[in-house]
Amino acid sequence: MAESAAPLLATLRTIVGDANVLTAENDVAPFSTDWRDRYRGRPRAVVRPATTAQLAASVRCCAEHAVPMVPQGGNTSLCGGATPHEGGHEVIVSLTRMNRVRAIDVENATMTVEAGATLSSVQQAAADAGLMFPLSLAAEGSCAIGGNLSTNAGGTAVLRFGNARELVLGLEVVLADGRVWNGLRGLRKDNTGYDLKQLFLGSEGTLGIISAAVLKLFPKARTSTTAFAALAEVGDAIALLGLLRQTLGDRLTGFELISAECIELTRREFPAVPDPLPGHRWYVLAQADDPALNSSLGALFESALSEAIESGVAQDATIAQSDAQAAELWALRENIPEAQRREGPNIKHDISLPVSSIPSFLDEASAQLDAAFPGVRYVTFGHLGDGNLHYNLAPPAGVPGEEFLDQAPRANRVVYDLVARFGGSFSAEHGIGQLKRDELERYRPAIEIELMRAIKRALDPQQLLNPGKVL
Amino acid sequence: MAESAAPLLATLRTIVGDANVLTAENDVAPFSTDWRDRYRGRPRAVVRPATTAQLAASVRCCAEHAVPMVPQGGNTSLCGGATPHEGGHEVIVSLTRMNRVRAIDVENATMTVEAGATLSSVQQAAADAGLMFPLSLAAEGSCAIGGNLSTNAGGTAVLRFGNARELVLGLEVVLADGRVWNGLRGLRKDNTGYDLKQLFLGSEGTLGIISAAVLKLFPKARTSTTAFAALAEVGDAIALLGLLRQTLGDRLTGFELISAECIELTRREFPAVPDPLPGHRWYVLAQADDPALNSSLGALFESALSEAIESGVAQDATIAQSDAQAAELWALRENIPEAQRREGPNIKHDISLPVSSIPSFLDEASAQLDAAFPGVRYVTFGHLGDGNLHYNLAPPAGVPGEEFLDQAPRANRVVYDLVARFGGSFSAEHGIGQLKRDELERYRPAIEIELMRAIKRALDPQQLLNPGKVL
Numbered sequence: 001m002a003e004s005a006a007p008l009l010a011t012l013r014t015i016v017g018d019a020n021v022l023t024a025e026n027d028v029a030p031f032s033t034d035w036r037d038r039y040r041g042r043p044r045a046v047v048r049p050a051t052t053a054q055l056a057a058s059v060r061c062c063a064e065h066a067v068p069m070v071p072q073g074g075n076t077s078l079c080g081g082a083t084p085h086e087g088g089h090e091v092i093v094s095l096t097r098m099n100r101v102r103a104i105d106v107e108n109a110t111m112t113v114e115a116g117a118t119l120s121s122v123q124q125a126a127a128d129a130g131l132m133f134p135l136s137l138a139a140e141g142s143c144a145i146g147g148n149l150s151t152n153a154g155g156t157a158v159l160r161f162g163n164a165r166e167l168v169l170g171l172e173v174v175l176a177d178g179r180v181w182n183g184l185r186g187l188r189k190d191n192t193g194y195d196l197k198q199l200f201l202g203s204e205g206t207l208g209i210i211s212a213a214v215l216k217l218f219p220k221a222r223t224s225t226t227a228f229a230a231l232a233e234v235g236d237a238i239a240l241l242g243l244l245r246q247t248l249g250d251r252l253t254g255f256e257l258i259s260a261e262c263i264e265l266t267r268r269e270f271p272a273v274p275d276p277l278p279g280h281r282w283y284v285l286a287q288a289d290d291p292a293l294n295s296s297l298g299a300l301f302e303s304a305l306s307e308a309i310e311s312g313v314a315q316d317a318t319i320a321q322s323d324a325q326a327a328e329l330w331a332l333r334e335n336i337p338e339a340q341r342r343e344g345p346n347i348k349h350d351i352s353l354p355v356s357s358i359p360s361f362l363d364e365a366s367a368q369l370d371a372a373f374p375g376v377r378y379v380t381f382g383h384l385g386d387g388n389l390h391y392n393l394a395p396p397a398g399v400p401g402e403e404f405l406d407q408a409p410r411a412n413r414v415v416y417d418l419v420a421r422f423g424g425s426f427s428a429e430h431g432i433g434q435l436k437r438d439e440l441e442r443y444r445p446a447i448e449i450e451l452m453r454a455i456k457r458a459l460d461p462q463q464l465l466n467p468g469k470v471l
Numbered sequence: 472m473a474e475s476a477a478p479l480l481a482t483l484r485t486i487v488g489d490a491n492v493l494t495a496e497n498d499v500a501p502f503s504t505d506w507r508d509r510y511r512g513r514p515r516a517v518v519r520p521a522t523t524a525q526l527a528a529s530v531r532c533c534a535e536h537a538v539p540m541v542p543q544g545g546n547t548s549l550c551g552g553a554t555p556h557e558g559g560h561e562v563i564v565s566l567t568r569m570n571r572v573r574a575i576d577v578e579n580a581t582m583t584v585e586a587g588a589t590l591s592s593v594q595q596a597a598a599d600a601g602l603m604f605p606l607s608l609a610a611e612g613s614c615a616i617g618g619n620l621s622t623n624a625g626g627t628a629v630l631r632f633g634n635a636r637e638l639v640l641g642l643e644v645v646l647a648d649g650r651v652w653n654g655l656r657g658l659r660k661d662n663t664g665y666d667l668k669q670l671f672l673g674s675e676g677t678l679g680i681i682s683a684a685v686l687k688l689f690p691k692a693r694t695s696t697t698a699f700a701a702l703a704e705v706g707d708a709i710a711l712l713g714l715l716r717q718t719l720g721d722r723l724t725g726f727e728l729i730s731a732e733c734i735e736l737t738r739r740e741f742p743a744v745p746d747p748l749p750g751h752r753w754y755v756l757a758q759a760d761d762p763a764l765n766s767s768l769g770a771l772f773e774s775a776l777s778e779a780i781e782s783g784v785a786q787d788a789t790i791a792q793s794d795a796q797a798a799e800l801w802a803l804r805e806n807i808p809e810a811q812r813r814e815g816p817n818i819k820h821d822i823s824l825p826v827s828s829i830p831s832f833l834d835e836a837s838a839q840l841d842a843a844f845p846g847v848r849y850v851t852f853g854h855l856g857d858g859n860l861h862y863n864l865a866p867p868a869g870v871p872g873e874e875f876l877d878q879a880p881r882a883n884r885v886v887y888d889l890v891a892r893f894g895g896s897f898s899a900e901h902g903i904g905q906l907k908r909d910e911l912e913r914y915r916p917a918i919e920i921e922l923m924r925a926i927k928r929a930l931d932p933q934q935l936l937n938p939g940k941v942l
Contacts, residue, residue: 107827188857189823189899198669249762250721291720352660356578386659428660458929
């Protein structure tokens with residue numbers, strides 16, 4: 001392999017400079033393993049272009065040598081979407097040196113940014129210009145915007161602003177043969193033929209490599225209100241969602257469901273977080289934001305919660321009186337994954353359902369899982385407003401985590417079969433990567449897979465872009 | 472032709488019934504001409520399926536006979552997108568009998584509706600369920616939702632709710648060979664492979680025939696405020712847009728620019744409409760809507776307009792005090808196209824630009840057009856908030872309209888060349904159809920056309936779906 005790789009590597013070195021073609025084991029190691037340490041690959045090299053021209057030349061060089069490429073941003077995929085295979089054939093194309101904000105147009109409320117910029121740097125650049133970029137998720141300090149776009153990231157503000165796909169006006173993409181498509185248009189209306197950017201958004205680098213994007217920016221929130229409500233049943237959470245939407249309209253930006261078990265778990269591992277409404281079965285953490293002047297947000301929120309309590313939809317509720325209190329309430333939610341990790345491995349599911357089906361789904365799923373795994377414990381939380389649940393299973397008391405993990409295929413089958421029956425999705429926001437290719441084959445109709453393959457063949461006939469991911 | 476068509480027509484008749492295969496000249500006439508009477512075609516037949524199964528069987532039958540098909544909804548295309556060619560080869564597939572609302576899920580805030588339902592019937596069904604479907608445009612009484620989706624319609628609420636593409640969660644599509652892809656999922660998050668629905672949205676029936684869709688619904692507005700402001704310059708309109716966005720946030724749903732010439736024109740043809748702020752150069756008609764309880768919308772709007780006047784951004788302003796006054800203000804805007812029509816033909820342009828470029832564009836465009844067409848009169852209005860202008864040219868006084876229309880190619884070249892230089896689009900919301908295929912070839916990079924053709928070949932290898940449209 002070393003012999004045949006030599007001409008390729010020599011050309012790549014002339015394109016990006018010696019220092020930016022990594023081949024030593026220590027140098028490539030950080031790029032070769034996903035951050036959860038589930039996948040380990042062995043790339044032929046890591047190439048780190050600094051400009052679109054360098055990226056295009058690198059891709060052209062790989063294509064001419066028929067060498068497969070793995071595009072990588074911040075390397076935070078939860079599905080092994082950016083990790084190479086073990087064969088030693090693939091070149092990792094790391095976008096992290098392409099991290100410039102190329103332009104901000106305040107009047108047009110747009111930002112043009114390169115793919116390797118971290119999500120938090122994009123948020124900051126928007127804020128510095130007096131505006132706001134709403135995409136927000138746990139990995140925002142290290143994930144790259146190019147990865148967010150190519151995986152159509154979700155996060156905590158989807159209820160109001162949509163997924164990453166909906167935040168993009170234009171793209172620059174390096175195609176499989178190294179040619180550059182410059183679609184960096186900053187237009188909110190443009191009906192001139194097929195909307196090509198949609199092909200590259202969410203296709204996990206299998207159809208082209210996103211090198212830059214024009215993003216939509218929004219007015220900053222001036223007022224934010226965070227509330228926490230205790231509920232008897234999941235169905236009440238859906239009623240509360242309807243009530244808050246009717247009262248607050250567009251101001252409702254987040255609506256998170258949390259089970260009592262999640263609160264107990266978080267407080268066990270993080271005893272400093274408060275327990276504001278102890279003793280209930282379910283909780284909702286809701287946030288509303290208002291960019292308008294003189295907002296009556298707090299009063300509206302309070303009246304909606306009073307109505308919810310009076311009508312029996314909520315059993316109790318509290319509104320954060322300060323930013324510090326709001327942060328404490330969010331800590332209850334945000335510490336769940338880390339608390340889970342500390343208590344040992346879980347069988348995790350990132351599912352979505354029509355909001356209206358969630359109570360029936362939860363009833364049927366727990367009935368089937370109780371029967372299949374007596375004593376199984378449920379760690380159920382998620383973005384209920386989007387129908388997105390993190391439906392995680394912890395081992396029965398006394399069962400070692402690793403032993404329980406061996407049951408994952410059987411548990412997945414129960415959960416995903418039910419999700420399918422309710423018209424849901426087995427991957428709401430994390431994508432397919434390597435992890436869920438089999439589920440895609442199983443749960444999506446054959447005609448859908450066939451259409452995806454036809455698109456793949458049309459755009460990447462040599463099958464060089466991120467092979468073995470998605471399809 | 473009649474002989475070779477016989478087996479095809481016989482099969483179609485068995486699928487949809489004799490009454491729903493039209494071939495007599497009088498019967499097919501309403502389907503063969505676009506509503507502006509610019510395009511006239513001659514179809515082999517019009518087939519009118521009532522169900523997805525009938526539609527699929529009809530398409531399969533046409534595909535087996537290698538007969539091209541023209542999908543048609545309400546036949547309101549402004550670009551000849553639903554009109555057959557003259558050769559007598561094509562079958563018009565009319566979707567108007569497929570007009571059922573299949574389901575409304577209030578908790579999930581979604582509606583599943585068939586492609587042939589009129590937009591106004593979709594709006595009404597949402598309202599009857601206590602919710603709101605925000606797509607709104609002049610043809611809503613007759614256009615079909617399937618046509619809206621396959622042309623990615625824009626309209627008056629894009630500023631807040633996005634184009635038609637952003638209002639769709641799932642699609643059912645009949646493919647070029649008659650197979651049905653059922654992607655009717657009602658999920659707000661679903662990252663399971665390529666987002667296939669994006670291919671069919673906005674591709675004008677050239678990649679598949681949309682037969683049904685799952686649409687997003689929203690809370691109804693409880694409060695609406697309409698205001699009218701007088702401005703000295705177009706740049707002031709952009710400043711006012713920024714100010715209203717900062718004050719009203721998401722509540723701003725419409726922001727229409729209107730030139731003094733448009734007001735004069737409308738009042739000449741419709742003397743009953745008011746002239747609330749006479750004597751200024753430019754006007755803005757702005758609307759804000761709030762679904763929240765106890766909205767302070769009116770007060771916020773008033774304070775923003777006061778600030779605009781104090782700071783010199785606006786010269787004067789008025790807020791409608793009743794629904795009737797609001798309707799009168801909107802009549803000033805909505806009667807412009809009819810007033811234009813009454814005064815004779817115009818050279819029309821449906822363009823979009825980055826909002827920040829609009830003042831420079833208008834300056835340069837009028838300088839060039841004044842030189843090329845001395846005395847030309849400008850009818851400039853449009854959805855400024857989306858960067859979308861209807862930039863229409865009326866003949867110089869004394870020049871007959873038809874004679875002026877002969878100059879359209881030369882005028883289009885001036886306008887579209889400038890639009891391209893400013894990074895804009897020559898078709899903001901009306902699409903390509905037959906009308907703008909040459910412009911697509913001229914203004915989009917070759918690589919973009921090539922990508923579109925590759926997609927077309929992948930999904931419609933026989934090139935049977937709406938041939939000669941878009942590509």
